Amino acid sequence: MTMPVLRSLAPVLAIAAVFGLVATLLDNSYHQLMLTLVLVWACLGLSWNLLSGYTGLVSFGHAAFFGLGAYGTVLAHVHLGLTPWIGIPLSGVLGAAAGLLVGLPTFRLRGHYFALAMLAYPLALLYVFEWLGLQEVSVPMEREAPAAYMQFRDGRVYAWLALGLLIVIIAVTRWVERTRFGMALLAIKQNEAAAEAAGIDTLAWKLRAITLSGAIAGAVGGFYAVILLVVTPAAVFGMLVSAQALTVAMFGGVGTVWGPIIGATILIPVSETLHAELGGMLPGIQGVVYGIAIVAVILVAPEGIYWKLRDRFGRRAKADAAARTAAAPPVPVDGTVQRLPVRRPPPDTAVVLEVRGVSKSFGGLRAVRDVGFEVRRGEILGIIGPNGAGKTTLFNLLNGFLTPDAGRVLVHGADMAGRKPHVLCRAGIGRTFQVMRPFARMTVAENVVIGAYVRAATDGEARRLAADAIARVGLSDVADRVAGGLTTKQLRLMELARALAGKPEILLLDETLAGLGHADVGDVIEVVRRLADEAMTIVIIEHTMQAMVRLVDRFVVLDHGAVLTEGTPDSITRNERVIEAYLGKKWTAHA
Numbered sequence: 401m402t403m404p405v406l407r408s409l410a411p412v413l414a415i416a417a418v419f420g421l422v423a424t425l426l427d428n429s430y431h432q433l434m435l436t437l438v439l440v441w442a443c444l445g446l447s448w449n450l451l452s453g454y455t456g457l458v459s460f461g462h463a464a465f466f467g468l469g470a471y472g473t474v475l476a477h478v479h480l481g482l483t484p485w486i487g488i489p490l491s492g493v494l495g496a497a498a499g500l501l502v503g504l505p506t507f508r509l510r511g512h513y514f515a516l517a518m519l520a521y522p523l524a525l526l527y528v529f530e531w532l533g534l535q536e537v538s539v540p541m542e543r544e545a546p547a548a549y550m551q552f553r554d555g556r557v558y559a560w561l562a563l564g565l566l567i568v569i570i571a572v573t574r575w576v577e578r579t580r581f582g583m584a585l586l587a588i589k590q591n592e593a594a595a596e597a598a599g600i601d602t603l604a605w606k607l608r609a610i611t612l613s614g615a616i617a618g619a620v621g622g623f624y625a626v627i628l629l630v631v632t633p634a635a636v637f638g639m640l641v642s643a644q645a646l647t648v649a650m651f652g653g654v655g656t657v658w659g660p661i662i663g664a665t666i667l668i669p670v671s672e673t674l675h676a677e678l679g680g681m682l683p684g685i686q687g688v689v690y691g692i693a694i695v696a697v698i699l700v701a702p703e704g705i706y707w708k709l710r711d712r713f714g715r716r717a718k719a720d721a722a723a724r725t726a727a728a729p730p731v732p733v734d735g736t737v738q739r740l741p742v743r744r745p746p747p748d749t750a751v752v753l754e755v756r757g758v759s760k761s762f763g764g765l766r767a768v769r770d771v772g773f774e775v776r777r778g779e780i781l782g783i784i785g786p787n788g789a790g791k792t793t794l795f796n797l798l799n800g801f802l803t804p805d806a807g808r809v810l811v812h813g814a815d816m817a818g819r820k821p822h823v824l825c826r827a828g829i830g831r832t833f834q835v836m837r838p839f840a841r842m843t844v845a846e847n848v849v850i851g852a853y854v855r856a857a858t859d860g861e862a863r864r865l866a867a868d869a870i871a872r873v874g875l876s877d878v879a880d881r882v883a884g885g886l887t888t889k890q891l892r893l894m895e896l897a898r899a900l901a902g903k904p905e906i907l908l909l910d911e912t913l914a915g916l917g918h919a920d921v922g923d924v925i926e927v928v929r930r931l932a933d934e935a936m937t938i939v940i941i942e943h944t945m946q947a948m949v950r951l952v953d954r955f956v957v958l959d960h961g962a963v964l965t966e967g968t969p970d971s972i973t974r975n976e977r978v979i980e981a982y983l984g985k986k987w988t989a990h991a
């Protein structure tokens with residue numbers, strides 16, 4: 401086994417040893433039950449975390465999967481005589497199916513609407529199970545062969561079983577974190593549109609996440625039924641279940657395997673003790689504890705205790721890393737704005753992208769009107785025009801963010817109009833954004849690797865493609881830096897690298913030079929030129945004409961959504977209509 405794997409296993413084994421030891425030493429059955437509950441809620445918190453912690457889509461409805469699992473295991477035992485040893489895995493399958501069924505319609509909703517819809521499922525199930533007359537279903541006692549039916553007199557066995565379940569779920573979560581699965585979920589959380597544009601099929605990954613999360617919640621529900629012995633709709637579909645899953649994860653730390661474990665270890669004993677001591681006098685005291693926990697977390701550590709501690713103790717490590725990267729040499733370029741020397745061989749004649757009669761309206765506004773042009777392999781095409789001329793809308797139509805009302809977008813002759821962004825990315829269209837869309841908490845390398853998955857069969861290949869793309873834009877020295885701390889130029893180059901990592905045939909660059917100082921413009925242009933020298937086909941939107949005339953082979957000029965004219969830089973800069981509509985008199989004076 402390699403060192404990194406051993407190192408990643410060490411904390412899990414340490415936690416398991418501590419919980420295992422505590423479970424073994426406890427001789428009071430109440431404390432044994434408490435420990436088992438801590439582990440059960442840690443498991444459910446991990447299930448919640450897998451969906452909501454990594455994708456950012458908050459679920460208020462995990463009780464739906466949990467409750468179905470609980471009833472599934474008990475009813476299979478009651479009616480089919482099925483042991484929970486089989487019933488619990490089957491509850492996992494039931495939870496997975498429920499996850500998929502819930503995910504398919506619900507992922508069409510965004511933000512708060514997703515959270516609200518998720519709230520409805522367990523409530524609906526609660527009423528359905530009451531209506532079915534399943535108010536109280538008891539686990540049948542099996543006196544003949546109790547162990548075969550997961551019935552033990554020694555309460556510690558349940559704690560050990562719960563610990564085993566927790567370890568399996570930690571292992572699954574770790575696997576998700578370390579593969580493209582986890583990277584895709586994090587990318588969705590940080591910027592779903594950018595993730596799609598980078599070739600990630602966001603709907604497919606979200607469905608996988610909710611299916612896996614539902615499977616875990618279903619299995620945990622089945623196990624919970626075994627320890628409770630009696631299942632009621634309120635106990636397994638109730639609001640408190642979903643709230644508990646969410647709170648332990650949010651309190652401990654979202655988006656990390658440790659969060660739900662920390663959260664459950666602190667919150668469950670507190671709320672259970674209060675419930676036992678004060679529940680008679682103050683019914684619902686658990687809800688109050690969770691309410692206070694949520695408020696405390698929001699105020700003190702919005703992302704949970706784990707991240708707060710990590711930020712505090714990790715600060716020194718971060719400062720060291722910053723000191724190391726501060727010394728990084730700048731991108732090796734001349735940096736001056738001068739007419740660039742003769743360039744790469746002329747573009748060949750193969751048409752890579754053909755746009756025919758594309759139109760798009762927003763209500764009454766015709767943002768893009770019957771636009772058509774061709775782009776040849778190795779060509780740099782500049783799209784220019786006044787503000788609001790429809791340039792970004794055109795890009796959105798080319799990379800699938802928008803569906804044209806009419807017209808065709810032919811990539812190598814195949815009409816791709818209206819296909820999803822990740823499909824267009826796979827077809828070879830990479831893009832960057834006018835308003836940058838970095839995955840701010842990820843490092844440069846992680847940001848870029850997201851773009852590589854579309855072409856890579858393995859995670860190793862994706863890392864290689866990403867490293868290559870980072871080197872091509874000259875960011876190798878800052879590859880390990882968190883994107884949130886980069887300069888505008890570095891962010892622009894990182895976005896370029898992310899698009900490059902997917903080995904696009906055509907790069908759509910949307911105002912890549914915006915917000916850059918004079919020297920930085922020269923640096924970035926140099927990088928774009930180098931890409932063109934390597935026969936990359938580039939379509940670029942840019943307002944900085946001084947830079948554009950030196951860079952592009954041909955211009956398409958848009959005005960009021962339509963093509964005003966197209967031609968070489970020389971002809972365009974002398975064209976009266978272009979001067980009037982866009983360049984203005986100042987340009988003529990300057991030129």
Ligand SMILES: Nc1ncnc2c1ncn2[C@@H]1O[C@H](COP(=O)(O)OP(=O)(O)OP(=O)(O)O)[C@@H](O)[C@H]1O
Pocket residue numbers: 762765767785786787788789790791792793794834
């Ligand atoms: N989603 C939308 N809904 C409604 N109107 C939109 C939408 N997106 C763009 N528009 C409008 O369409 C027109 C074209 O906008 P677009 O952003 O494509 O122009 P642009 O040429 O990229 O401008 P700029 O140079 O300022 O970025 C504008 O009038 C804009 O207000």
